[in-house]
Amino acid sequence: GAGVSQSPSNKVTEKGKDVELRCDPISGHTALYWYRQSLGQGLEFLIYFQGNSAPDKSGLPSDRFSAERTGGSVSTLTIQRTQQEDSAVYLCASSPRGGQGYTFGSGTRLTVV
Amino acid sequence: GQQLNQSPQSMFIQEGEDVSMNCTSSSIFNTWLWYKQDPGEGPVLLIALYKAGELTSNGRLTAQFGITRKDSFLNISASIPSDVGIYFCAGHGFGNEKLTFGTGTRLTIIP
Numbered sequence: 001g002a003g004v005s006q007s008p009s010n011k012v013t014e015k016g017k018d019v020e021l022r023c024d025p026i027s028g029h030t031a032l033y034w035y036r037q038s039l040g041q042g043l044e045f046l047i048y049f050q051g052n053s054a055p056d057k058s059g060l061p062s063d064r065f066s067a068e069r070t071g072g073s074v075s076t077l078t079i080q081r082t083q084q085e086d087s088a089v090y091l092c093a094s095s096p097r098g099g100q101g102y103t104f105g106s107g108t109r110l111t112v113v
Numbered sequence: 114g115q116q117l118n119q120s121p122q123s124m125f126i127q128e129g130e131d132v133s134m135n136c137t138s139s140s141i142f143n144t145w146l147w148y149k150q151d152p153g154e155g156p157v158l159l160i161a162l163y164k165a166g167e168l169t170s171n172g173r174l175t176a177q178f179g180i181t182r183k184d185s186f187l188n189i190s191a192s193i194p195s196d197v198g199i200y201f202c203a204g205h206g207f208g209n210e211k212l213t214f215g216t217g218t219r220l221t222i223i224p
Contacts, residue, residue, distance in 0.1 A: 004155070033211065042119075042201060043156070043214040056211055091155050101146050102212065104155030 002026075004105035006092050012111045013082055021077045021108045025094030032075050033102060034067060035091045043091065049075060050097075082112045119202050119215030126192055127223050134200060134218040135186040142204035145178050145185040146212065150199045159200075160187070189220075197222050 005024040013019050025032050034046040045059040049069045060066070064082075069075040079086055089109050093102035119136045126132060136145070144163055148156035160171050162178035162185060169176055175188045185204075189196055202215040 031210065035214075042216040043203075043212075045211045045213070048211050050210070059211075093155070101144075101158045101161045104157070106153065106155050 004092055004094055004103055006090075006105035006108050008108060009106065010109045010111075012113060015084060015112055016081055018078065018080045019082055019110065021079075021090050021092075021110070023075045023077070023092030023094075023105060025073065025075070025092070026103055027073075028096070029094035029103075030072065030097055031095045031102075032069060033093045033095075034075070034077050035093065037089045037091060037107070039088075046077070046090075079110075082110075084112050086110060087112045117202055117204060117213055117215040119218055121218060122216070123219040123221070125221050125223055128192060128194060130192050132189040132192055132196070132220060133186060134202075135184060136202035136204075136215045137184045138204065139183070140206060141182040142213075143182065143207050144205040145176070146203045147174075147176050147185070147187045148201045148203060148214075150201065150217075152198075156201055192220075192222060194222055196220060 007022045032049040035043040037043050047054055047067050048056040051072045052069050064080045067077045089107040091104055091107045093104045095102045117136050117138050146161050147159045149159050150156040160169050160176040165182050166180050167178040173190045177186055199217045199219050201217050203212040
C-alpha cells in the first residue's frame with residue numbers, strides 16, 4: 001500500500017485479556033519494526049523483522065509479548081494477559097531495508113482497564 | 114545501551130521566532146534523523162543525515178550531524194503555526210538496524 005497501515009487504531013481491553021495488533025507495511029519493504037510510546041514519552045524499541053525472521057527482539061518487555069511476520073509482509077504483535085502498564089500507543093514502521101529511516105504508521109492506542 | 118539526550122524538553126515561542134533543539138549521545142552514531150509527530154499520528158521523517166559534519170536543509174529546517182558523531186541539532190526558522198508538535202531525534206549506531214529515539218521536544222506557539 002501507499003503507507004504503513006495499522007489496525008485497530010484504538011483498542012480498549014480488560015486486564016488479563018489477550019490482544020492482537022496488526023501492521024501492514026509498505027509493499028516491498030523488507031524491514032519492519034515495532035515501537036511502543038507511552039503517554040508523553042519517546043519511542044521504545046520492541047522488535048525488528050528482516051523478512052520473516054526477527055534478528056533483534058531485545059526490546060520485548062516480557063514473555064507476554066510476541067510478534068510474528070508472514071509472507072515478508074503483514075506483522076502481528078500479540079500481548080497476552082494484558083496489564084495496565086501495557087497501555088500505550090504501539091507504532092509500526094517499515095523501511096526498504098534495515099538501517100534506513102523508517103516510515104511509521106499512525107499507531108494503535110491500547111488502553112487496558 | 115545507547116541513549117539520546119534531547120533538549121529542551123519543551124519550547125513556548127511566538128510565531129515568527131527561530132527554534133533550535135539538539136541531541137547528544139553517549140556513543141557514536143552513523144546516521145542521525147529528525148522526526149516530527151503530530152497528535153494521533155506516527156512520527157514523520159523531516160531530515161536524514163549520513164556523514165559527520167553534514168549540514169542539510171529542508172525548507173525552513175536545517176540540521177547538522179556533529180563532527181564527533183555524538184550530537185546533532187535541528188533549527189527551524191520563522192516558525193509558523195503548523196510547526197507545533199513533538200520533534201524527535203533518532204540515530205542508528207554502527208551495525209545496528211534499529212533506531213534509538215530521543216525523548217522529544219514539544220514545540221508550542223503562543224498566540
